[in-house]
Amino acid sequence: MSYKKRLSDKELMRKLDASGAVLVRGPKACGKTESAKQIAKSILSVDRDEQVPLLMSTAPRRLLLGDTPRLIDEWQVQPKLWDYIRHEIDDRKKTAQFILTGSANPEESVKMHSGAGRFTIVDMRTMSWQELGFSSGKVSLEKLFEGQKIDIYDEPTDLEFIIEKIIIGGFPAHLGKKINQATDVNRAYMELLAEVDMSRISGVKRDPAKVRSLLCSLARNTGTLVEISTLEKDIRQKENNDISRPTIYDYLDALNRLMIVEDQPAWNTHIRSSASLRKSPKRHFTDVSLAVSALGLDKKTLLNDLNFAGILFESLVTHELRVYGQVNDAKVYHYRDSSGLEVDSIVQKHNGDWCAFEIKLGILQIEAAAATLQKFVSVLDYKKMNPPKSLNIITGTGISYTRNDGINVISLASLGA
Incomplete structure (x- = not known):
């Protein structure tokens, strides 16, 4: 090839x-x-x-x-x-x-x-949709940082297509593979991770069963601000396995060193309200397909659980923003304050320029996402920071356009670097 x-x-x-x-x-x-x-x-x-x-x-x-x-x-x-x-x-x-x-x-x-x-x-990360050829890249992150409005029509993406690509993932070896072939390879990847890589990383024997339990818990909580205590409780209740907090910390350190999980840091900014900023990172698998594999999910299961499919879609888009952000000298953060206000992704350049993104699998959530972005920008202290270069909603199944309020709605199949 x-x-x-x-x-x-x-x-x-x-x-x-x-x-x-x-x-x-x-x-x-x-x-x-x-x-x-x-x-x-x-x-x-x-x-x-x-x-x-x-x-x-x-x-x-x-x-x-x-x-x-x-x-x-x-x-x-x-x-x-x-x-x-x-x-x-x-x-x-x-x-x-x-x-x-x-x-x-x-x-x-x-x-x-x-x-x-x-x-x-x-x-380097696994391949983005633009690299794989699933996205036209017509809506570039570079242009979003310039505040450019969107007037682009790409064919709407089918929900089943999105689910399939979440399951297959972005590993280069999966190019041209069918969903069942990629599933087999991803499962083997996770098995070898638990049985070989986690012990080889520092020459310390780690229990494969406990590694699998932690991977399952991380997958259930992907893209969330999950505390170690929550993982400990989740593993005990859902996996019927006891893992101490020091062991969880040790295993997470090994997973970070293997670059299997990647934290999405909290955005450090200035707000005018009395709310306080949350500092905890979100945790994602380096490729969303690994979360699917850890839980043994298939296409039918995800189509019947669109709520969790939406969480996985957010993790996928976070990966995409990281790849495209790197091309534009930018990093990806998240925002959450003590009032419960949350924005899925903030992409910020080293020079301080930034864009905000809400991520929604379906178009029915666009209005709620727009309201969140509008509330978010209203609480920021612009005496101490610059306003956003753009406000954006990334969707899975819609088309790309700029709303009358200036917020961009972008199909993932149009987004690029």
Whole structure:
């Protein structure tokens, strides 16, 4: 299969030209190595080359010899490579020397120099709808930051299509796969995560049954401000399993290092009301299909439970906004205050510009979403912050247009970078 271009490719090239090495981070099978191979001139597979352990103890710098940029794949298996690469960059005094790819972050106990000034970072996720060809990309996040109004017609997306794509997910290996094939692969991904990866990540044996119970609880609570105590209670009641809070913290740390779960931080802003801002993050799986797989759900089940399907859709859209936001030098947050006012996603650039998004699977929720956005902007303190560049409602099944009140309604099948 020929390489399918990724939105992160340009960022990888740009950062490689600016630094001695680029660290490409992302979950297993999201396409890191394949993207890096498109520009690498030589490759070292740290987890597969049998000579690596021997050379690490005798002549580690020999592992860095080769045409540049040299890809060091799964570098975290030998975390000491980081410092050897750092010193090599200092000695060579050139850019575009190394690309490091890995599907796990090293333990904090591993002492490494930060690499500041030598390394840049590219975060990769599974494929977005624009990359997969499910979205036309006619409504770009870039233009939403410019306040551009929408007058675009794409064919409305069928609900069954959306559910199918939630189940299949965005892993590159699923391109062209049918729903039952992708389901089998996703289930195997989660089984290997529980039985192998969670113990291999730090050489600490973790109980696969307890890992599965935690994954199921995280899936039931995906995209929510769930507390550790809630997870503990949910696992006891729904999974008939007892996991202590310290164990939950440990397992969550491992899942974060494996980049299986990704937090959506709370937005830190200024409000005029007496309400206080909530600081807890929302938790999402790196790909919404993993939440589906953890719970063993299928298409029929989700079509019969549109409330939960809507929660999964919100998680999918959060993923999309992260991919498109990264292209636009922006990150994704959420807003919630003590009065209960909540906005699903805030996308903010490093320069402070921001857009707000409500996410609704069906068009019947558009009016309520618009009312939420209007109330939200009314409580902000514009003496201390800039107003939004745009207010938006992302839907699953409708068309894209700008309402009379200036709020954009955007089909996910039209949204792009």
